[in-house]
Amino acid sequence: MKNAGITVIxxxxxxxxxxxxxxxxWLAKQNQPTAADVTKEVDxxxxxxxxxxxxxxxTDAMKExxxxxxxxxxxxxxxxxxxxxxxxxxxxxxxxNTRVRPAWCRQRxxxxxxFASAYERAHGAELSKAKAAYAGxxxxxxxILAIVEPELRRMVEQxxxxxxNSLKLTPEKTxxxxxxNADAFARxxxxxxxxxxxxLAS
Numbered sequence: 001m002k003n004a005g006i007t008v009i010x011x012x013x014x015x016x017x018x019x020x021x022x023x024x025x026w027l028a029k030q031n032q033p034t035a036a037d038v039t040k041e042v043d044x045x046x047x048x049x050x051x052x053x054x055x056x057x058x059t060d061a062m063k064e065x066x067x068x069x070x071x072x073x074x075x076x077x078x079x080x081x082x083x084x085x086x087x088x089x090x091x092x093x094x095x096x097n098t099r100v101r102p103a104w105c106r107q108r109x110x111x112x113x114x115f116a117s118a119y120e121r122a123h124g125a126e127l128s129k130a131k132a133a134y135a136g137x138x139x140x141x142x143x144i145l146a147i148v149e150p151e152l153r154r155m156v157e158q159x160x161x162x163x164x165n166s167l168k169l170t171p172e173k174t175x176x177x178x179x180x181n182a183d184a185f186a187r188x189x190x191x192x193x194x195x196x197x198x199x200l201a202s
Contacts (some may be wrong), residue, residue, distance in 0.1 A: 034147065035146075035147055035148070035150050035151070038147060038148050038150075038151045039150065042151050042154075042155075045065055045066055045069075046058065046062055048065050049061035049062040049064065049065040049066075052064070052065060053065070057162050057165075058158055058162070059158055059159055059162045060162075067192050070085075070089065070192065070195065071192065071194055073085065074086075074195060074198060079198075079202075082198040082202075083133050083198055083199065084137070085195070085198070086130075086191070086196070086198040086199035086202070087129070087130040087134060087141075087199060087202075089191060089195050089199075090123075090126050090129075090191060090199055091130055091141045091145075092144065092148065092152070093189060093191065094119075094123070094127065094130070095141075095144070095145045095148075095149070095152060096152050096155065096156060097116065097119045097186075097189060098119060098120060100149065100152045100153055100156045101159075101160070101178070102115075102116050103153075104153070104156050104157065104160060104175075105175035105178070108171050108172050109172060110176055110179075112178045112179050114179045114182045115178040115179050115182040115186065117182075118182035118183050118185070118186040119185075119186040119189065121186070122183070122187050123189075125200060126196065126199055126200065129199045129200055130199065132202070133199070133202055160174055160175075163177075
């Protein structure tokens with residue numbers, strides 16, 4: 001599935017972008033970003049994507065720009081910082097696909113718990129590493145969700161629209177497609193290689 005979940009990188013890139021790669025200061029309980037900060041960063045990303053890739057769907061264009069930014073940040077960061085950034089990017093994807101996307105579909109009368117379960121099965125190794133990355137920080141991954149959930153909702157709205165358009169399906173049928181192809185969709189939602197490698201190597 002080309003579009004499903006490809007905004008996985010965006011939250012990690014947005015949070016990392018304004019917090020700076022130099023140690024993710026907010027993880028040390030300093031300068032914690034707000035939901036407004038995330039929205040501002042993602043809006044800037046959206047504008048840059050539209051300018052650089054005018055012929056692409058919004059989601060694909062944002063993926064291209066965000067992936068480049070995240071790759072640059074990963075190259076500049078220390079190994080410890082890379083592991084934490086990768087954990088944040090993963091949790092952005094995890095919450096998007098196990099909480100926010102299911103909530104979006106529930107509002108349309110479709111329960112996509114089978115897809116959410118398939119996502120957790122397909123990414124168990126990454127989840128285990130992301131939990132370990134947070135173990136010594138004194139922070140909870142849930143804090144990410146509290147900060148980024150409004151933007152994740154906006155991303156899921158656009159992502160599901162793009163998926164539905166590509167498959168020529170209504171929103172309800174798009175949700176059903178996530179269940180009917182749960183394992184395939186879950187496997188298709190992958191972290192960018194350099195981020196997955198940093199997470200699994202931690």
